[in-house]
Amino acid sequence: xxxxxxxxxxxxxxxxxxxxxxAKGRDAIARxxxxxDFSEAFGFMARVALVAEKHDHHPxxxxxxxxxxxxxxxxxxxxxxxxxxxxxxxxxAIAKQLGV
Amino acid sequence: xxxxxxxxxxxxxxxxxxxxxxAKGRDAIARxxxxxDFSEAFGFMARVALVAEKHDHHPxxxxxxxxxxxxxxxxxxxxxxxxxxxxxxxxxAIAKQLGV
Numbered sequence: 280x281x282x283x284x285x286x287x288x289x290x291x292x293x294x295x296x297x298x299x300x301x302a303k304g305r306d307a308i309a310r311x312x313x314x315x316d317f318s319e320a321f322g323f324m325a326r327v328a329l330v331a332e333k334h335d336h337h338p339x340x341x342x343x344x345x346x347x348x349x350x351x352x353x354x355x356x357x358x359x360x361x362x363x364x365x366x367x368x369x370x371x372a373i374a375k376q377l378g379v
Numbered sequence: 380x381x382x383x384x385x386x387x388x389x390x391x392x393x394x395x396x397x398x399x400x401x402a403k404g405r406d407a408i409a410r411x412x413x414x415x416d417f418s419e420a421f422g423f424m425a426r427v428a429l430v431a432e433k434h435d436h437h438p439x440x441x442x443x444x445x446x447x448x449x450x451x452x453x454x455x456x457x458x459x460x461x462x463x464x465x466x467x468x469x470x471x472a473i474a475k476q477l478g479v
């Protein structure tokens with residue numbers, strides 16, 4: 280069990296995650312990733328899926344062709360935790376390798 | 380370019396696709412697939428992604444842990460076409476192999 284970040288902690292963490300923002304109407308963080316095409320978008324998702332499964336912490340995400348719309352929150356904590364920040368960083372790193 | 384199915388054609392096609400229904404407020408068809416866990420859900424998505432890429436026709440889909448929420452329509456035709464029916468059938472066949 281991890282603790283929910285306070286509003287200040289969440290704000291500080293988001294400062295280091297350009298592209299991510301507070302999800303509207305929820306205690307969650309969100310980012311839209313846009314790739315070149317479906318193949319790149321799904322390749323990104325496949326790599327993120329391995330990370331998510333390894334850490335047993337999974338994203339909510341929606342894919343339409345070349346875009347991947349991600350929302351992260353921790354169900355058990357009913358809000359954003361360090362687990363979400365870590366997954367956001369891992370997603371950014373994978374996207375960066377794909378030139379995003 | 381494929382033609383948009385008429386309301387009657389769409390209705391007839393849906394009769395052969397139990398589990399699928401008309402998407403609310405859109406000319407599209409939808410189904411929610413529920414698997415055992417994330418690994419099975421993402422395994423399903425990976426197999427569907429290969430089919431989608433092969434036929435250059437891609438789903439809109441949202442994954443939250445073990446569920447995959449799918450909406451199919453054909454952008455170029457601004458509605459449901461035979462391509463969507465074919466992709467729906469392929470998804471059902473893959474899900475069936477996974478015991479869904």
